[in-house]
Amino acid sequence: MTISLSGFIEFIRTDMEITAIQVPDDSPSIALAYGGAVEWVNQDIASVMPNLYTVAVYNLAASFLVNYGTESVFSELRKTLGLNNFKAGVITGASDNSTSSQRLVPDFFKDLSLADLQMLLDPWGRRYLMIAQQFGSLWGLS
Template identity: 40%
Template sequence: MPGDSTPTLAGFQAFVRDIMQVPGGAVPPDGVLGMVFRLANDLVIRDLRLIDGSLYTDCVYNLAASYLLRFAQDTTSSTPPGYWAKVREQLGMNSTTPGLIQSSSDNGTSQSWMIPDSLKNLSLADLDAMKNPYGQFYLSIMQQYGSVWGWA
């Protein structure tokens, strides 16, 4: 396979440290890192390896990072304190977004956004992933792959 690369937990840990730049005192326990890595590894469509193995690996790491942003918890010993809560707040991840705004109006004005077909069938998890750069990367690649993706 071109650019053959296999995602690993050690590779994801390096991604968390080097790409996400999570401070050492805020890195979650290996169990949490392993859980989000396995979840992403199971969900990213394996056919991407046929295009480029490194692209598949990048998608796994970025989806795992998106899940990590959602699931990581601060502890009393986290340094800096409240790291994950602050990141989620900065990214606007603390609220549920059940969909996209299609129309808005008041007495004097009216606006409407066209919702592209590619966004109409997003799941709640996909909408959540759109709130952070790692999930956005993953979704942008998956939507290039096709309009429907899922288990491979």
């Protein structure tokens, strides 16, 4: 699989289930999200795993689209997914008078940037991070 803007548009229509009525094919939001993802995703992945590179680019572009797209469908998705709700990090524990709970936070979470934390909030960003993490310190992820 090779990446292309038309391939990303197909991804939007099938994986994201966003119609051409909601967001036309010539929307600047689509081109900007796709272009940003192509620049962001490490191209070395394409040499090792070309199909996974395509999946990484399209999922990161979808995350960018959901987070920054100007069309109303994206505003609704941001509201539904809580993408505009600020979260400073990962909660490690909670308690009240009679109960408490804690989770082990993997070291991976300690090095996440604000952009990475934002990507964790939507399913496409999480898919991208799963791929990026497999390639370790190229991104500062380990």
